[in-house]
Amino acid sequence: MRHLISPMDFSVEELDDLLALAKDIEDNPEKYAHACDGKKIATCFYEPSTRTRLSFEAAMLNLGGSVLGFSSADSSSAAKGESVSDTIRVISCYADICAMRHPKEGAPLVASQHATIPVINAGDGGHQHPTQTLTDLLTIKNLKGRLDHLTIGLCGDLKFGRTVHSLIRALVRYPGIRFILISPPELRLPSYIREGVLDQMGIPYEEVVRLEEAMSDLDILYMTRVQRERFFNEEDYIRMKDYYILNREKMALAPEDMLILHPLPRVNEISTEIDDDPRAVYFKQAQYGVYVRMALILTLLGIEV
C-alpha cells in the first residue's frame, strides 16, 4: 500500500508516468468513467478548502466512485478531542482511500502510519502540499512542454507557503532548473529549504525583493498569497498583504511566453485586469488539478485501465 505525503514519495520516473496518465485522462475521459465503480474516497479536511477538496471529490466522481467526508474540524469528532490516528483507523473501515488536510505539520504522515488505506496529504500546515505540486507540474509540462531547463520565479509568502516548499522539492530533480525567490525579507524561504535543499544540491538561485527586477528573466512566475491564517499577529499580516500586486504594468516587463501560475485562492496579489492575458493560466491550472488527482487515485489504488 502506498501513500502520498511528500512529492519525494514518487521517483521522477513515477511522476512522469503519473503526468502521462493525467494527460490520457484529459484526452480520453470516457475511458476512465467506470474505473473506480464501487470505490469511495474520504475527504477529511480539518482546514478550509475549495479546490483541493472539491477536485478530489470531482476526480472520484469522474472515475465512477463515491465520496464521503468532512470539510472542517468543527463538523467532525476532532471537536470532541478525537486524535488523527483514531480518526483514520475508523475512516479506513468506511473508505478505500483518504485525502487529508490538517493545520498541523505532519498530521497526514501520522494518519498514514495508522491507516489500512492509502492516505494523501492534501496540505499540512506550512509544510507541504504534494497534490498541488502534481497539479503545477502537469500545468508546466502541458503548457510549456518540459519540466527541465526553466527559470522559475516564486513570489510572495515563501516562508509559510507550503505549495512553494513542495514545488521546489519536486523541481530540483530535473536538470537546468534555476529559481528567483521574490519575497519581503520577513517572508524569505526558510533556511531548511534554502540551505538544506538548494545549496546542498547546488541549484542556482537568487533572492530579490522587487518583482520588477525578476520579470524579464522568467519562464514561469509562480505567485502566492500572503496567508493571513499563518500569521501570529494581524499587524504583520496587514503590513505584508499587498506587498506584491501583479498588474498590466508589471506584465509589460515579462517575456511573451512566460506563464503565470498561482495555486489559488488569490486575494490582491494578481489584479483581475490580467486574467484575460494568455500568459495567465491559473484557472487552467485548477482544471488540471482534477486530471492529476484522478491519475493519483488510480495509481494509489493500483487500478489499471
Ligand code: CP
Ligand atoms: N490550492 C489550494 O490548495 O486551494 P484550496 O485551499 O482552495 O484547496
